[in-house]
């Protein structure tokens with residue numbers, strides 16, 4: 001009886017220790033450098049979901065700006081506009097890509113300019129994977145691709 005109970009406890013523990021965060025991987029997180037006096041910055045990455053269930057990025061935060069919003073670009077009668085969205089859907093065994101001209105993290109009220117070569121620590125909160133901490137590498141001002149020659 002006692003052994004059976006121990007086995008039960010251990011199997012329950014292994015369920016709770018299942019590393020949910022390992023289901024989501026962040027690839028090439030990077031942000032554009034910001035001009036002196038600029039109040040907003042933007043960040044990009046690829047969110048890869050290795051899990052069998054879809055997940056959602058619900059929010060992001062950083063000590064480097066007052067807040068971080070999830071933005072998309074939409075074509076409004078030929079005019080590209082940014083919109084805040086409540087979440088990004090990351091499909092099961094798929095990916096969601098943030099890139100210049102598309103979805104991006106908007107750093108609002110940056111506390112000091114983002115300098116090329118620096119990093120921005122960002123905490124991402126997913127519906128299923130929970131909190132994932134990552135570091136955005138700062139690339140060129142107005143750059144359109146992740147900074148080259150950097151390790152991620």
Ligand SMILES: [Cu+2]
Nearest residue numbers: 071082104106
């Ligand atoms: Cu934006």
